Amino acid sequence: MWPCSFVPCLFVFLWSLPMKRSDTAFQRCINPACGAEFDCMQAIFKCPRCGELLDACYDWDKIEVPRRMNDFGKRWANRQHRLDFSGIWRFRELLSFCPDEYKVTIGEGQTILQLNDSVAKYADMKPGRLYLQYEGLNPSGSFKDNGMAAAFSHAMMTEAKSCACASTGNTSASVAIYAHSCGLKCTVFIGQGRIAFGKLSQAMDYGAQTIQILGDFDDCMRQVQDVCSRLGIYLLNSLNPFRLEGQKTIMYRIIEQLGWEVPDWIIVPGGNLGNSSAFGKAFAELKQLGLIKQIPRLAIINATGAGTLTDLVNSKNLLWNNGQVEQKIIDDYYADLTSRHFSPRTCASAIEISRPVNLKKCLRAIDVCNGVVRAVSDEEICDAKAVIGRYGLGCEPASAATVAGLKLLRTEGVIAPDERVACVLTGHLLKDPDVTVGYHKDKKGRFSNPPVEAPNDLEKIVELVKG
């Protein structure tokens, strides 16, 4: 028997320590030679021992995961429940790092997987085989809300008081909207002149402090990490492993909308490589849990003006190699970029990144999903964007890299015309109106649709409308 006096002590210990702690999740360094593990209550974002990225990991034995994917679908009948309504938390057992009371949602993840035969025809696919996953339908207009719902839940769990991010635009908009909904002070760092106006307008309107650095995104990324570590600010860039947990759910929703079947291919734009990393992790876990039988293939599409991943994987043969990534290849490549004063350039500002933070996790995803990497030109991106706009719901330029990439992979014969393909359209058309207006108004492309000038005269206007 324990002495009676010990009981109150034990009670105090239990009360003060583990209430917020998840006993089902932990963080682990992705470097297998290190493998250091950390509690989820730590907001560290890089391995303190070796500097590599961290994963959110789970003790699956302690989590009651549904036995079949379609069990998650039952939650649609319970839309009054805030977590069942969320397109992220509907799948909460698959990202179980946080008690329910800290889970943040603003109604994200109500997105559509649209079968689109007209865009399929453009990309030389057979009817009934191409789907467009419209992540632009999230509250801030981009896929980032998937990650922010999860990362802000972690921020609340760890009692963060202020937050920050570096951004090409979509992240800042998403961070700002979640920050004000959580009552956190918010600072966003952007590169000078490298942000689409639609996105910048959101950050300002949602009340974020916006700091414009005289440099590009990579400069912003370096600065924000130093500022956050010096001031103890919660960092919301995609090296935050909890953001990627939220982004996994884009894949769950694609499977859901295909009647709980996996497609043959997922195509995603490649920028900071958070999405591709998250998708690979999602499929690896679903397979491990026996929830899917087959892992789809992954195609990651760069813009040619920001083709780091394409160069490293296709030209330099950089591989995941069971975690033994050849760092020298990366270091030499980046040193060359620096010596040439290289700054990435593409109209697809969301993927205008030359030093992707999640590079190694992405290499792992390519390994898991037997993935391929390609780069497409701005002209190909803008033409594909106009086709998506004409026949779909419209998207920002980076999103259209997926359809341009599909067209290229069809030409190469890598993707067959009757395979089932889901292109992830990451951001809303109105995120970057300048590129859209420029393409159409200046008659820059094959699908330009410029406005027609008319005299202020009824008969002449009627003639024009009749065509």
Ligand SMILES: [Zn+2]
């Ligand atoms: Zn480590």
